[in-house]
Amino acid sequence: NAGVTQTPKFQVLKTGQSMTLQCAQDMNHEYMSWYRQDPGMGLRLIHYSVGAGITDQGEVPNGYNVSRSTTEDFPLRLLSAAPSQTSVYFCASSYSKGLRDYGYTFGSGTRLTVV
Amino acid sequence: DAKTTQPNSMESNEEEPVHLPCNHSTISGTDYIHWYRQLPSQGPEYVIHGLTSNVNNRMASLAIAEDRKSSTLILHRATLRDAAVYYCILRGFKTGANNLFFGTGTRLTVIP
Numbered sequence: 001n002a003g004v005t006q007t008p009k010f011q012v013l014k015t016g017q018s019m020t021l022q023c024a025q026d027m028n029h030e031y032m033s034w035y036r037q038d039p040g041m042g043l044r045l046i047h048y049s050v051g052a053g054i055t056d057q058g059e060v061p062n063g064y065n066v067s068r069s070t071t072e073d074f075p076l077r078l079l080s081a082a083p084s085q086t087s088v089y090f091c092a093s094s095y096s097k098g099l100r101d102y103g104y105t106f107g108s109g110t111r112l113t114v115v
Numbered sequence: 116d117a118k119t120t121q122p123n124s125m126e127s128n129e130e131e132p133v134h135l136p137c138n139h140s141t142i143s144g145t146d147y148i149h150w151y152r153q154l155p156s157q158g159p160e161y162v163i164h165g166l167t168s169n170v171n172n173r174m175a176s177l178a179i180a181e182d183r184k185s186s187t188l189i190l191h192r193a194t195l196r197d198a199a200v201y202y203c204i205l206r207g208f209k210t211g212a213n214n215l216f217f218g219t220g221t222r223l224t225v226i227p
Contacts, residue, residue: 033214042202042217043159058214090158092215103149103161104215 002026006091006107013081013114021076021110023091029105031094032074033058034066036087037109043090049074081114088112119203124222127193135188135221137203142183147206149215150177150188152199159202159217162188198225 007022025032030051035043035058045058049068063085065077074093078085091107120138127133139148150162163170163177165186170177176189190197202220 035217042219043215045214045216048214059216092159103164104151104159105161106158109158 004091004093004105004107006089006110008110009108010111011113013078013112015081015083015114017081018077018079019081021078021089021091021112023074023076023107024072025074025091025093025105026072027093027095027105028071029093029095030071031104032068033092033094033104034064034074034076035090035092036060036085037090038087046076046089078112081112083114086112086114119205119218121201121203121218121221123219124224126224126226127190128226129195130192133190133193133197133223135190135201135203135223136185137187138185139203139205140184142205143207145207148177148179148183148186149204149206150175151202151204151215151217152197153202153220154196154199162201164206193223193225195225195227198223 004025033048034046037043044060046064047066049055052068052071055066055068068074089110092104094104095102147164147166149164151159152162153159163172163175165177178187200220200222202217204215
C-alpha cells in the first residue's frame with residue numbers, strides 16, 4: 001500500500017496565483033484532513049472530511065477550499081495565494097468503525113512558498 | 116477540546132529508557148490519548164494510543180494514570196532515530212468527527 005500520497009512535494013507560487021494540493025489514500029479511510037505547519041510550530045487543522053461529499057472547517061480555514069468527491073481523494077485549493085500561506089502542508093487519513101479509535105496516517109508533506 | 120501539557124524538551128542517552136510525560140487534567144471520559152512523533156522534515160508518525168489501560172506495541176508503551184489525568188510514553192531503549200518532536204494529543208469523539216489538535220510537543224534529543 002502507498003498510504004497517503006501528497007503531490008507536489010515542493011511548490012513556489014506568486015502572490016495571487018491559485019493552485020491545488022493533491023492528497024490521495026488507498027486505505028479506504030473515511031476521515032481525511034489537511035493541516036499546515038509553520039516553522040517551529042505544531043500542526044493546525046485547516047479542513048477535514050468525514051466521508052465522500054462531506055467537508056467541514058478546522059481551526060484555520062480562511063483562504064482554502066476543499067472537496068471530497070471520492071473516498072480516495074481530498075484536494076486542497078488555494079484560491080489566491082498570499083505570503084502568509086507559506087508553510088508545510090500535511091494531509092492525513094484515518095479509519096473509523098463505530099466509536100473505536102484508530103491512528104492517523106500522514107503524508108510526507110508539501111512545502112509551499114508564496115513570494 | 117481538552118488540552119495537554121508537555122515539557123518543551125528532554126534529553127536521553129542512547130540505549131537508555133525514555134519516559135515522556137503528558138498532563139491532561141481536563142480529559143473527558145470518551146477522550147483517547149494519542150501519541151505521535153515527527154522526525155525532522157517528515158510528517159507526523161503514529162506511535163500509540165489508549166483509553167484507560169496501559170498499551171504496548173512494537174514502538175513504545177503507554178502508561179495511563181488511574182485517574183487518566185496524566186500519561187507517560189515509554190521508549191524502552193532510545194536510539195538516535197528516536198530523536199523527534201513527540202506530541203501527546205487527546206482525541207475526543209463527536210458525532211461525525213474526531214480530529215487531532217496538535218500542541219507544540221516535546222523535543223527529544225538522544226545523546227550518543
